[in-house]
Every structure is written in structure tokens, then in C-alpha cells.
Amino acid sequence: MVVYISYTVVMTEWRTQFRKQMNELDSTAHSRAIDALLNYETVKYFNNEDFEARRYDENLEQLRRASLKSQSTLSLLNTGQQLIIATALVAMLWRATQGVVDGRMTLGDLVMVNAFMIQLYIPLNFLGVIYREIKQSLTDLDKMFTLLEREREVADAPGAPPLQVSEGVVRFEHVSFAYDASRPILHDVSFEIPAGKTVAVVGPSGAGKSTLARLLYRFYDVGGGRVTIDGQDIRAVTQASLRQAIGIVPQDTVLFNDTVEYNIAYGRPGAARAEVEAAARAAHIHDFIAATPKGYDTMVGERGLKLSGGEKQRVAIARTLLKNPPVLIFDEATSALDSANERAIQAELRSVSEGKTALVIAHRLSTVVDAHQIVVMDQGRVVECGPHAELLARGGRYAEMWRLQQSGEPTGTADPAPA
Ligand SMILES: Nc1ncnc2c1ncn2[C@@H]1O[C@H](COP(=O)(O)OP(=O)(O)OP(=O)(O)O)[C@@H](O)[C@H]1O
Numbered sequence: 001m002v003v004y005i006s007y008t009v010v011m012t013e014w015r016t017q018f019r020k021q022m023n024e025l026d027s028t029a030h031s032r033a034i035d036a037l038l039n040y041e042t043v044k045y046f047n048n049e050d051f052e053a054r055r056y057d058e059n060l061e062q063l064r065r066a067s068l069k070s071q072s073t074l075s076l077l078n079t080g081q082q083l084i085i086a087t088a089l090v091a092m093l094w095r096a097t098q099g100v101v102d103g104r105m106t107l108g109d110l111v112m113v114n115a116f117m118i119q120l121y122i123p124l125n126f127l128g129v130i131y132r133e134i135k136q137s138l139t140d141l142d143k144m145f146t147l148l149e150r151e152r153e154v155a156d157a158p159g160a161p162p163l164q165v166s167e168g169v170v171r172f173e174h175v176s177f178a179y180d181a182s183r184p185i186l187h188d189v190s191f192e193i194p195a196g197k198t199v200a201v202v203g204p205s206g207a208g209k210s211t212l213a214r215l216l217y218r219f220y221d222v223g224g225g226r227v228t229i230d231g232q233d234i235r236a237v238t239q240a241s242l243r244q245a246i247g248i249v250p251q252d253t254v255l256f257n258d259t260v261e262y263n264i265a266y267g268r269p270g271a272a273r274a275e276v277e278a279a280a281r282a283a284h285i286h287d288f289i290a291a292t293p294k295g296y297d298t299m300v301g302e303r304g305l306k307l308s309g310g311e312k313q314r315v316a317i318a319r320t321l322l323k324n325p326p327v328l329i330f331d332e333a334t335s336a337l338d339s340a341n342e343r344a345i346q347a348e349l350r351s352v353s354e355g356k357t358a359l360v361i362a363h364r365l366s367t368v369v370d371a372h373q374i375v376v377m378d379q380g381r382v383v384e385c386g387p388h389a390e391l392l393a394r395g396g397r398y399a400e401m402w403r404l405q406q407s408g409e410p411t412g413t414a415d416p417a418p419a
């Protein structure tokens with residue numbers, strides 16, 4: 001029994017690594033296949049089908065080897081267990097038979113020893129199997145346990161009250177932030193969006209503009225300083241109430257693989273068809289939808305791939321308008337649109353943002369000239385701040401960006417990204 005148990009425990013512990021390896025390779029192979037399928041357009045653009053197939057194949061080959069290893073060590077474990085038991089059985093029977101031959105034991109004793117053996121052998125074997133199975137299942141669940149132990153990045157403070165929006169004043173106060181401690185992204189950013197006004201944030205790519213939107217939405221907590229809405233620190237209120245109060249049109253829109261109506265109504269589940277249509281009209285997408293054969297029942301495809309970039313953006317605008325929150329964030333909301341459509345939507349956005357607090361992030365400066373304030377960011381710092389005319393007169397960073405864009409603007413298709 002001692003040999004059997006020690007052997008089972010030691011072998012099972014040793015086998016765990018192969019099982020782990022197998023699980024690891026299994027999940028790598030899976031995620032690789034899914035990644036390649038999701039990015040099938042990129043794979044085709046670069047003619048890399050063979051490359052992807054080869055990578056997947058290599059992965060499967062590794063997985064095959066690991067599975068074989070896992071299986072053969074299992075067989076080794078089983079064989080060893082059976083050998084130990086068989087040896088012990090033979091030894092015991094031999095000793096008992098010897099006892100009968102020598103006259104120390106009766107035939108009845110031999111039968112009794114035999115019965116004991118069977119009663120011991122079956123549960124022992126059973127225990128070995130159970131121990132192995134439990135150990136294996138725990139190994140398989142390893143990843144899930146790690147996930148469960150992860151702390152939440154953003155958690156509600158205990159007993160946090162809901163956010164009360166009366167006017168909708170948004171204030172960033174000396175905010176600093178880093179996604180990764182080794183690389184600070186925002187440094188001492190301060191500005192205010194007064195109630196019912198629009199403030200634009202402009203600046204080069206990677207300056208940290210979208211990060212501001214994510215912080216306001218509290219996808220992350222600020223590293224230093226604070227963000228407030230009507231004087232309430234957003235870390236002190238519930239996330240649900242905060243996100244209820246903010247509508248965002250993100251930089252890259254992804255849609256659900258469902259109908260256009262479903263995707264627009266996602267802004268406020270349960271909205272009536274008439275409200276969905278009104279939002280679609282405001283986002284200038286109603287005419288397009290109405291002209292398609294299936295209208296609002298058109299399926300948009302995975303992540304919305306059956307719609308053009310501009311159409312997707314307008315669906316995203318429509319669903320945010322339907323949500324109708326007191327604070328709005330537009331992160332390059334019209335960047336994928338042609339100039340005519342952009343102008344039309346800009347006018348519409350201006351009228352719906354009437355009386356709402358709005359943060360507009362833009363590359364094309366012509367779309368933000370009438371913002372209450374324009375915040376110019378560079379490398380995570382606010383370098384200039386003021387209304388359009390004032391910034392132009394100052395002749396600083398903004399004036400330079402403006403001049404650069406104006407000189408390329410006449411065609412109306414100038415690259416919206418300033419160098
Ligand atoms: N989830 C993340 N983890 C780590 N770094 C990130 C993450 N998201 C963004 N960054 C980094 O933070 C910096 C600022 O990103 P952000 O998206 O705010 O830029 P942006 O000003 O919106 O640029 P763009 O005009 O190109 O959209 C970038 O350098 C980016 O590499």
C-alpha cells in the first residue's frame with residue numbers, strides 16, 4: 001500500500017507538467033486560429049494564407065506531441081500501479097499458500113486472505129484513479145483560478161452613491177496617468193468643460209486624447225489628480241450611474257452581428273422603432289438604411305464588416321444619440337466621413353449637443369473651430385488652451401497645425417492626421 005500510494009502521488013505530480021504544457025499549447029493553437037480567422041482580410045491583403053496555415057500547423061504538431069506525452073505518461077502510471085498491485089497479490093498468495101503447505105494455516109485462512117485482498121485491491125485502485133482525475137481536472141482549471149484571483153482594475157468604492165448630474169460640469173484636475181507604470185502617458189492635465197459647452201481636444205497621434213475619454217468613462221482610474229462631474233469625484237460614485245450619464249462615440253466602432261435596428265437600439269434597449277428612426281435621421285443614416293432591400297432588418301455582419309467605415313460611424317453616432325445622456329464624448333466621430341456628410345453631421349451634432357456637455361476629439365481642426373475651448377495636447381501635456389481665434393492670434397502650436405491643415409485642405413480629402 002505504501003509503495004502504491006507513494007508511486008501514485010509522485011508520478012501524478014510529475015505528470016502535471018505535461019498536462020499543463022498540453023493545455024497551454026491547446027489554448028495557443030485555438031487563439032491563433034481565431035486570430036487568423038478574425039483578421040482574415042489582413043491575411044489576404046498580404047497573401048499570407050500559407051504562412052498562417054504553417055504557423056497553425058506547427059502549433060498543432062506541438063500540441064500533438066504534448067498530448068502524446070501526456071497520454072504515454074498516463075499509461076506509464078497505470079502500468080506501474082498494476083505492476084505494484086500484481087506483485088503484492090502474488091507475494092501475499094504465495095505466502096499464504098506456503099503457510100497452508102507448512103501446516104501453519106488452514107485452507108479457510110487462504111480463502112480469507114484472498115477475500116481480504118480483493119476487498120483491499122478494488123478500493124485502492126479506485127482511489128488511485130480518483131486522485132489522478134482530481135489532479136488532472138485541477139490542472140485543467142488552473143487558468144480559470146488565475147482569472148478568478150485577478151483583482152478588478154476598477155471597482156466601486158464600498159457604499160458609493162450614484163452620480164447626480166445637475167449641470168454637467170466636467171473637470172480634469174492635475175490628472176496624470178500611465179497604462180503601464182514604466183511609461184507615463186498623461187502629465188498634469190487640467191481643463192474644464194463648463195455645463196452645456198463643447199470643449200475640443202486636438203493634438204498629434206498618441207498624445208493621449210483617447211486616453212482622456214477612457215479616464216472620463218472610468219475604464220481606468222487616474223494615477224494622480226482627479227476627474228469630477230459636477231464636483232463629484234468619479235471614483236466616489238458608482239460606475240453604472242457614471243456610464244449612464246455619458247455617451248461615447250469611440251474612435252473605432254465595432255458593431256454586433258445583428259440587424260441595424262438592433263445595433264442602434266443598443267444605445268437604449270427597448271427603444272421604440274420610431275425613436276430608432278429619429279436617431280438614425282439625426283445621424284444621417286436613415287436614408288441609406290431605408291434604401292437597402294431589408295431596411296432596418298439588414299444584418300451588419302461580424303463586427304459590422306458589411307457596412308462601410310462611414311456607415312459604421314453613423315450607426316455609432318445614432319446609438320449614442322438614442323442613449324441621450326447629459327455628457328457626450330465624440331472621439332474622431334466623423335473621421336471616416338466625406339466632407340459633405342461630415343459637415344451635415346457636424347451641424348446635427350451641434351444641435352443635439354445643445355445644452356449638453358461635450359468632449360470632442362478631432363484631427364480635422366475645421367470641425368472644432370466653434371468649440372467653447374480648444375485644448376491642444378502633445379505627449380500627454382496640455383500645451384495650449386483657448387478659443388479658436390485666440391489660439392490663432394497667439395501664433396503657437398495650434399496656429400501652426402491650423403496653417404498646415406489649411407494649406408492641404410482645398411481638395412477636401414487632405415490627410416486628417418497632422419504630422
Ligand atoms: N491599453 C493600452 N495599454 C498601453 N498603452 C496604451 C493603451 N492604449 C493606449 N496606449 C498608449 O497611450 C498613448 C496615448 O494613446 P491614445 O489612444 O490616448 O492616443 P490618441 O491621442 O488618442 O492618438 P490618436 O490620435 O492616434 O487616436 C499611445 O502612445 C498608446 O501607445
Ligand SMILES: [Mg+2]
Pocket residue numbers: 209210211251331
Ligand atoms: Mg485616439
